[in-house]
Amino acid sequence: MPASAAPLNFVILLGSLRKASVNGGVARALPALAPEGVTISPLGSVGDFPLYNADIQAEGFPPAVEAMGAAIKSADGVIVVSPEYNYSVPGVLKNAIDWLSRLPTTPFKQKPILIQSASPGALGGARMQYHLRQSFVFLDAKVMNVPEAMIGGAYGKSDSATGDLTDAGTKDFLAKQLDAFATFARG
Numbered sequence: 001m002p003a004s005a006a007p008l009n010f011v012i013l014l015g016s017l018r019k020a021s022v023n024g025g026v027a028r029a030l031p032a033l034a035p036e037g038v039t040i041s042p043l044g045s046v047g048d049f050p051l052y053n054a055d056i057q058a059e060g061f062p063p064a065v066e067a068m069g070a071a072i073k074s075a076d077g078v079i080v081v082s083p084e085y086n087y088s089v090p091g092v093l094k095n096a097i098d099w100l101s102r103l104p105t106t107p108f109k110q111k112p113i114l115i116q117s118a119s120p121g122a123l124g125g126a127r128m129q130y131h132l133r134q135s136f137v138f139l140d141a142k143v144m145n146v147p148e149a150m151i152g153g154a155y156g157k158s159d160s161a162t163g164d165l166t167d168a169g170t171k172d173f174l175a176k177q178l179d180a181f182a183t184f185a186r187g
Contacts, residue, residue, distance in 0.1 A: 008076040008182055010040045010114075013068075015082025015093030017047045018163075022118040022154040025163035026174070027081040033175040038182050040079065043068050046096035057102060068096070069103040077112035077185040078141075084119055084128035089135070101139055108139040112185040114177070116149040118158075124150030144184045147177050 012030060016023045031040045048064035050056060061069075072078055082093050089097075100107055113136055117125025129150065136143050151157065157167035165171060 005037065006186065008038045008185055009074075010034075010038060010077045010079055010181070010185070011071055011075040012040060012042045013046070013072075013078055013080045013082075013093075013096070014042065015046065015080065015090045015096075017045065017092060020161065020163040021083065022120075022151075022158045022163045022165075023081050023083050023116075025158050025165045026116055026118050026151065027079075029165040029171060029174065030079060030081075030178065033171060033178055035175070035179045035182050038178065040178075043071055046092050049092075049096050049099050052095055052098040052102075057099075061099070061103065065099045065103065069100050069105055069107045072100065072107035072111065073105050075111075077114065077181060078108070079114045079116065079181070080132065081116045081118075082125070082128060082132070084117060084121075084123075084125040087127045088131045089128050093132075094135070097135055097139075106139075108136065108141040111141050112181070113141045113143045114181045114184075115143065116151070116174070116177075118151035118154035120153065120155045122152045124152035124154070126150045142184075144181055147173075147180060149174060149177050 012027045034040045119125045
């Protein structure tokens with residue numbers, strides 16, 4: 001089988017804890033939008049990680065951190081879907097990255113990364129994405145640059161009760177972005 005046709009497994013790192021989050025809705029939509037030969041599955045919740053503390057690390061990595069790190073290490077790529085909080089990365093996501101970055105297996109090293117965000121505002125989480133990219137530079141990850149997915153006006157593109165993505169145009173764009181990410185990951 002040529003490398004360009006090899007099956008891929010991507011995992012989703014969700015930076016939101018809210019059940020009806022529009023970012024959660026985007027994340028839940030991705031498996032159905034994946035191109036042929038690509039499976040996409042969610043990782044555990046970043047809410048299962050304690051606040052990073054070197055004293056806790058000295059006693060051993062929490063099981064949730066080890067499990068997520070192993071899943072990232074074995075995946076062909078990571079899709080980070082996250083809201084923007086206060087012009088930056090949500091604390092719960094940054095905390096998870098801080099924990100994962102300290103694993104001796106270095107799960108993000110040279111890992112293909114795709115960043116997506118949704119926001120009720122017009123910029124769609126752009127500032128969060130720029131800050132998150134800085135962290136991934138330090139972690140030696142390979143972040144795909146284009147096309148970017150910054151979904152502005154997300155409340156009008158989602159079910160208000162569940163956060164599930166309902167906008168056909170946005171789904172079509174995300175499907176094309178996932179196709180580009182598959183090519184990037186195989187590169």
